[in-house]
Amino acid sequence: GAVVSQHPSRVICKSGTSVKIECRSLDFQATTMFWYRQFPKKSLMLMATSNEGSKATYEQGVEKDKFLINHASLTLSTLTVTSAHPEDSSFYICSVLGFATNEKLFFGSGTQLSVL
Amino acid sequence: AQSVTQLDSHVSVSEGTPVLLRCNYSSSYSPSLFWYVQHPNKGLQLLLKYTSAATLVKGINGFEAEFKKSETSFHLTKPSAHMSDAAEYFCVVSSTGFQKLVFGTGTRLLVSP
Numbered sequence: 001g002a003v004v005s006q007h008p009s010r011v012i013c014k015s016g017t018s019v020k021i022e023c024r025s026l027d028f029q030a031t032t033m034f035w036y037r038q039f040p041k042k043s044l045m046l047m048a049t050s051n052e053g054s055k056a057t058y059e060q061g062v063e064k065d066k067f068l069i070n071h072a073s074l075t076l077s078t079l080t081v082t083s084a085h086p087e088d089s090s091f092y093i094c095s096v097l098g099f100a101t102n103e104k105l106f107f108g109s110g111t112q113l114s115v116l
Numbered sequence: 117a118q119s120v121t122q123l124d125s126h127v128s129v130s131e132g133t134p135v136l137l138r139c140n141y142s143s144s145y146s147p148s149l150f151w152y153v154q155h156p157n158k159g160l161q162l163l164l165k166y167t168s169a170a171t172l173v174k175g176i177n178g179f180e181a182e183f184k185k186s187e188t189s190f191h192l193t194k195p196s197a198h199m200s201d202a203a204e205y206f207c208v209v210s211s212t213g214f215q216k217l218v219f220g221t222g223t224r225l226l227v228s229p
Contacts (some may be wrong), residue, residue, distance in 0.1 A: 004159060036124075041125070043206070043219035093160070097214050105157035105214040107152075 003027050004096050006108025013084055014116055021111045022077045023094030029074035030096040035067075038091040038110070047092075050077050082113040118143045118155075120207045122220035130228050137223045139207030140190065149151040149190045150208040150217070151210045153182055160206065166190065177201070 005024045013019050023033060032051050036044040041042075050056040050071035058064045066088075067085040081088050094108040123138040135205025141147060151163040171183040181192045190207060208221040 006159075007164075009157070034217075035220075041221065043221045045219075046218075049215070095160075104162065104191060105217075109157060109159045 004094065004106045004108045006094050006111060008111060009109060010112045011113045012017040012112075012116065015085055016083055017078055018082045019084055019113060021081075021092055021094075021113075023077045023079070023096065023108050025075045025096045025098065025106070030064055031074075032097040033071055033077040034091045034095045034097070034105075035069060035077075035079050036095065038093060046091060053105075060090075081113065084113070086115045089113055089115045118145075118147065118209050118211060118218045119217060119219040120209045122205075122207050122223045124223050125221070126224045126226065128226040128228065129197045131199055132196050135192070135197045135201065135225065137192040137205050137207075139190045139192065139220060139226065140164050141190060141207070141209045143209055143211060145211040148210045148213060149181075149183060150210070151175065151179070151190075151192050152206045152208060154204040154206065154222075158205075163192070163205075168204050197225075197227050199229070201225060 003026050007022045025053045037047050038044045048056045048069050050069045052071050052074050057068035061099050071077040075085045080100045090113050091110050093110040096106050121122045121140045149166040152160040153163050155158045163179050164173045166173045166183045174180045179194050181190050197229050204222045204224050208217050210217050
């Protein structure tokens, strides 16, 4: 079964609103969670890395004030897209690296965000 | 800087025939290389991983890949395709384990009866 739960799977919102995406590790405690963005016919691009209890590390070119990441517990990380615009429409995927998962990385099933 | 190039955006095979998905990489360091598969509405699943041990890596579901340093390639193969293999496949490179994965653009594998 799934070890990472990502919600919602699909969201449509109006321009200017904020959207929160949740990523939960179900069977283990996560040391690190990653957030990726995937454009159509493009590869996944790492947006940020978050560790529980500390500020996320953002990749170059990713606006930290626009893409707010909170990793408040060992099993939950959230990505909030603030003041969304149509260009933020994309597929967002989280992944989780666990304490005792033999260095395996587990991915969520992704969230398709459409901003009207 | 690291990068991967997946040479085919689409590959079509018939069920029971061999599969070859091509990947070339570029890395300044000794790379870790991965193949992931993405089925619709499912998370990415690790097929196999190369981390400087044996150059021929066997993965799940009958897939394997060979690391060829001289050709900077890490092609994915399977002797006999199954309908359930139809999916998107990503070649991935990293110099820091799972911390900074660099994904290719993906290859969609189509399997016909």
